[in-house]
Structure formats: structure tokens, C-alpha cells
Amino acid sequence: MAVGTQYLAEQPKLRTSSMVIGAVVVAALMAAPFFFYPVLLMSILCFALFACAFNLLIGYVGLLSFGHAAFFGGAAYFTAHAAKVWGWEPLTSILLGMAGAAAMGFVIGFLAIRRQGIYFAMITLALSQMFAFICLQVPFTHGEDGIQGVPRGHLLGIIDLNQPLAMYYVTLAIFLFGFFAIWRIVHSPFGNILKAIRENERRAISLGYRVDRYKLGAFVMSAALAGLAGGTKAIVFQFATLTDVQWQMSGEVILMTLLGGIGTLIGPIVGAGFVIALQNYLAASDFPVTVLIGIIFVVCVLLFRRGIVGEIMELTKRKSKQSA
Secondary structure: OHHHHHHHHHHHHHHHHHHHHHHHHHHHHHHHHHOOOHHHHHHHHHHHHHHHHHHHHHOOOOOOOOOHHHHHHHHHHHHHHHHHOOOOOHHHHHHHHHHHHHHHHHHHHHHHOOOOHHHHHHHHHHHHHHHHHHHHHOHHHOHHHOEEOOOOOEEOOOEEOOOHHHHHHHHHHHHHHHHHHHHHHHOOHHHHHHHHHHHOHHHHHHOOOOHHHHHHHHHHHHHHHHHHHHHHHHHHHOEEOHHHOOHHHHHHHHHHHHHHOOOOOOHHHHHHHHHHHHHHHOOOOOOOHHHHHHHHHHHHHHHOOOHHHHHHHHHHHHHHHHHO
């Protein structure tokens, strides 16, 4: 009873501390463009949201998808085409890309969700590569040239997104919306069922849950949020290319999530920030960036198997237990 009472007493303190930390982080992000290059920060935010969306699937359902580049890059194409050719307002264009990614997620998920492990991963990879081939052939993507010169336009006809600070704060708002959506999903009854499926799928089935439906729902949500990141990236950088839909992009988001920490909310953000910053600052050097990232990945897997944030959380738990 004493332990339970102590746990209940600590819960409000944990919530308060989490809210304070969250407020400090948001304040730091709002001040960041005055100290760092806004385009770099926007790139980190887009890929951080992409990694968080991917982590929703692998970290909380236990499904490894090698095809998330299709949702990220597909949404970028849909958004770029709507903004440039149809002249749509940027937010509406991004929402179209998000809806297109969700629709693709439903189709790919419906075909792949009945398989597990490596079979699931290979089906998602095959379907993603099929979509990449379609993007290479269809006229509206402009093949290897991609869709370039995408106008940023005016958000809701009011905010001029051609101003770097305005574009940054809109990107930050989209990232915070996506992160809050993931946080809400994870901490909802639906999220608890997803965790139960991850831990013991057969037990979840024996309890009467329609596991395939929950997995498909999580897959579609992950695809939609990945599409939100891809559509935002298309507006930020004003282009959409084949690079966004190729399998290397899926590998990159897997790397970000693993480095940061699978199954942690903050881990993918840390991993994305680390990889994008490393690529940016080493782009002008003669040393191959991919080789260095590969070395860091191997070291992380061997020494920090839970990822950067995962290891920090585990170390914190051990210290708290020892102090108790």
C-alpha cells in the first residue's frame, strides 16, 4: 500500500515536470532561428516528424516497414503538384499530400499487414519500390528532374511563407501538431492495445481484439503523419524528387530511429537532428558522410543498443532505483 501511495503521489509531480520541460523545449525551438540557420532547422523538424511517424509503427506495434519512403515522397509529390500546377494554398496542398499518403498506407497496409517479421518488411519494400518506379514513369512527376520551383505562397492567404522566419514557425507548428498527435495516440486506449500487440500478439488475439484492424489503423496513421512531414518538406525546399521515394530514404529514417531510440517519443527527434546536422556540417568535407554515419551506427548498435535516448532513460531508472 505504501508503494502504491508513493506512486500516486509522484504522478502529479511527473506530469508537472514533463509540462515544464516541454514548455522549455518549445521556447528553445521558437528562439532557435535567431541563432541557427532556419533552413537547417526546418529540415531537422521535417525529418524528425518523419522519424516519429515511423517510430509509431516500429516502436509501439513492432512492425518494421522498409516502405515508408513511399508515403514521405508520395506526399511531397502530391503537395508539390497541387501547389505548383493547381495553384492551391500551401496548407491545403500539404493536407492533400497527407490524405494521399494515408490512402497509400491503407492499400499497402492492407496487402502487407497479414504477414509478420521479414515477410512484412519485404512486402512493404517491394510495394514502395513499385511506387518509386511509377513516380519515375508518370508525367506529372517529371521523371528524374522532379517537380521544381514549388511556390511557398501565402498561408491561408495571409502569411507570406517566402519569409524564412514565417516558414520556420509554420513548420514548427506542423511538427508540434504531429508530435502531439503521436503522443496522444501512444497514451490512449488504442495505444495501449498497440503495445499489447507488440508484447504478445497471440495474447491480444485471445482477449478478443481484432489485431489486424488495429495494426492496419496504426499503419495508416503512421503513413499519414509521414505524409505530413513529406508535404511540409516539399513546401520548405520547394521541390519533390525521386530521392524522397527511393529505398535509401526508408533506410535513413530507420537509422534515425535506431540511433535515437526505438519506442521512445523523443528518441527519433534526437536521431533525426544528429543525422541531418552531421550531413550538413560534413557535406563540404572530403570524408564520405555515409561512411561516418555507418560507423556511428555500428558503434551505437554495439554499445548503445537502446539508442541515445533509450540508454539515457535506462541509466536514469537505474540511478533512481539505487537512490530509493
